[in-house]
Amino acid sequence: MNSPWATTAANFLADPNKQLFIDGKWVPSATGERIETFNPSTGQLLATLARGQKADVDAAVASSRRAFQGHWSSFTPAQRQQLIMQFAELFEKNFEELTLLESLDMGAPLMTRLRPAKNTALQTILYYAAQARNIGGETVSNSLPGKVTSMTLKAPVGVVGGIIPWNGPLFSQMHILGPVLATGCTAVIKPSEEASLAILRTAELLVEAGLPPGVVNVVTGFGSEAGAALAAHPDVNRVAFTGSTGTGREIIKASAGNMKRLQLELGGKSPDIVFADADLDKAVPGVAMGVFSNSGQICFAGTRIFVERKIQAEFVERLGAYSRTLKVGDPLAPDTNLGPLISRRQLDRVLSYLDIGRQEGGELVAGGRRLGGDLAGGYYLEPTIFSNVSNTMTIAREEIFGPVASVIPFDTVEDALALANATEYGLASGVWTTNIDTALKLAHGIEAGTVWVNCYGLVDPAVGFGGYKESGYGWKGGQAQIDGYLYQKAVYINVG
Incomplete structure (x- = not known):
């Protein structure tokens, strides 16, 4: 396929030994072990990925925590919105290349991704850019004696663990990156071991857009290793997961350690x-x-x-x-x-x-x-x-x-x-x-x-999507998803 974006994708694949993306840098896994990933249309080896495990998840979470408590916390809503818009521009510019990587990785027909999927993904990014300036609490009348002003504030929950499925990684990551960047959270993303390439390329675009180190980290690896470590990590405040109902149950159990907030989009038989x-x-x-x-x-x-x-x-x-x-x-x-x-x-x-x-x-x-x-x-x-x-x-x-x-x-x-x-x-x-x-x-x-x-x-993206019964809980899109990345605090000020 002769095109500039195909050439760029080929250049990305020219180094088939992909690393972890932690603290704004490409780093090998702690063990140096690797995973093979195959092109499903041919059955042939496509690339190898770093096999991230608990030590790598620990490093990524620590990086995200430093970013959350550091320079990233000083970004204003306008600055976060501008960063999302810069990322959206780069995402649109490089969409064909990203889609080609996704097609090679998980087999989705390229033409079905280039047309409607591009519009859907971009509209999703732009929706979250708008939400960056739409976060706020309210003043609330109270019945307390004296002169007490009461209000509510909303604050980002902290570090988010995003576990991405293989069946639509480009679009799925937007429902983590979008609310994370809009609210001021940080994230550690664990893509599927069967479809990680487009996510890794997206990390490069985030750097190009000006994202500070540590705000988004990417750890590749097996779900039973890197994914499980992320779900159970005591310094992760929220987990967003899309995948099977069985794995969703394991994440619920793992979340009990520090009472993580969860958003689970699980199986269906619609x-x-x-x-x-x-x-x-x-x-x-x-x-x-x-x-x-x-x-x-x-x-x-x-x-x-x-x-x-x-x-x-x-x-x-x-x-x-x-x-x-x-x-x-x-x-x-x-x-x-x-x-x-x-x-x-x-x-x-x-x-x-x-x-x-x-x-x-x-x-x-x-x-x-x-x-x-x-x-x-x-x-x-x-x-x-x-x-x-x-x-x-x-x-x-x-x-x-x-x-x-x-x-x-x-x-x-x-x-x-x-x-x-x-x-x-x-x-x-x-x-x-x-x-x-x-x-x-x-x-x-x-x-x-x-x-x-x-x-x-x-x-x-403004309406959203979510499950019921054993198809999970939590909401992707709409104000409900933004609220899931925030916690509310009450403030009482005695002015008398």
């Missing part, structure tokens, strides 16, 4: 409900991409597709036909819709669910094969649809994290609502109908952090 009165010309592609975007590797993927029985046959036929128009292939090719899964381990996991789906009686109507030929070296899987699935089957209950859809029939609005809520998860949901009464009934009744009506996957 319902996407299609009524007979829906506009199928919009619903079919909307539902399909609600499952298959990013090769199904999205926490809020609408993998449980509930279809009103009277249109089930037509919908399944149209959904299958649409899925066969999607090109699975090289993520750098301009016409690719779906790239590979992140790793051989994830591919094997998803394939095992396809076997389970067949064994439990699901009707395979599309896909179901690993792709070979020119794609044999990568971890490619056809978009897959099972029909006549029951809500109790394994493929309808467990998060697969791959391009696998389960179509489940229903008869009434009440049936749809009961089926949608019959899960331990509650991350997101979709409803397709032209009846406003039906839409509002489902919007109020579905137990999920987000309800999309006649659309799927839209996220705005």
Whole structure:
């Protein structure tokens, strides 16, 4: 691929032995050990990463604490806003290079990232830049005797541990960097060992934007080592984590040591409900991409597709036909819709669910094969649809994290609502109908952090996103997220 940003990315990859970013400098891990990371589209070695462990996390947290208590604490809201704006300018200028690194790292199709993802990421950064000047307490009337003035102040919580997933690292980091920089906190970021390159490159841009040393540190490594050490660290005040529900439970346990604040975006098995009165010309592609975007590797993927029985046959036929128009292939090719899964381990996991789906009686109507030929070296899987699935089957209950859809029939609005809520998860949901009464009934009744009506996957930074039940808690975006990086204190002044 011939372009200036491809050349810059190649230069970044020319030194494949990436280090830790601590206190504004690139440093080796304390042990000198390294991790291999592979290109999922070819299965070939892409780079090696420093294997950060407890000692490295200790050093990074100490750096962030020094920055929090030092020069960074003197930055005014206007100065923090200006720094975020400078970073946003550099992020936009280098977005194509960052996206290429992300595509090489985790297999997302480049073209799907260059267009809407660029706008979404930039809008997110700019939202937090605006919030830097929007932080304040209030004066409060009291009933105390004498002349006492009372007010509330808001202050940054301190050091934040940000644990980033591999399925969308560029966007995910913005929901840590944004509120950290806006509120005056500092951060230690632990990217996934399977997709760290774009995060490391972002660290370079933060330095270029003028960020003081220690405000943001990056420690690569395994979740069981660096991630666990960060979650349990006694000098970390807040942890923001996106990942599996199982790991989320471990982070909750680890947070008890110093009562860390937590924001957890965990697993999902989201319902996407299609009524007979829906506009199928919009619903079919909307539902399909609600499952298959990013090769199904999205926490809020609408993998449980509930279809009103009277249109089930037509919908399944149209959904299958649409899925066969999607090109699975090289993520750098301009016409690719779906790239590979992140790793051989994830591919094997998803394939095992396809076997389970067949064994439990699901009707395979599309896909179901690993792709070979020119794609044999990568971890490619056809978009897959099972029909006549029951809500109790394994493929309808467990998060697969791959391009696998389960179509489940229903008869009434009440049936749809009961089926949608019959899960331990509650991350997101979709409803397709032209009846406003039906839409509002489902919007109020579905137990999920987000309800999309006649659309799927839209996220705005001012509105935000969060989970319910075992899909986690805390909010990403909106004023609620800013408040999560601040604590409130009451001030009483006796002026009499």
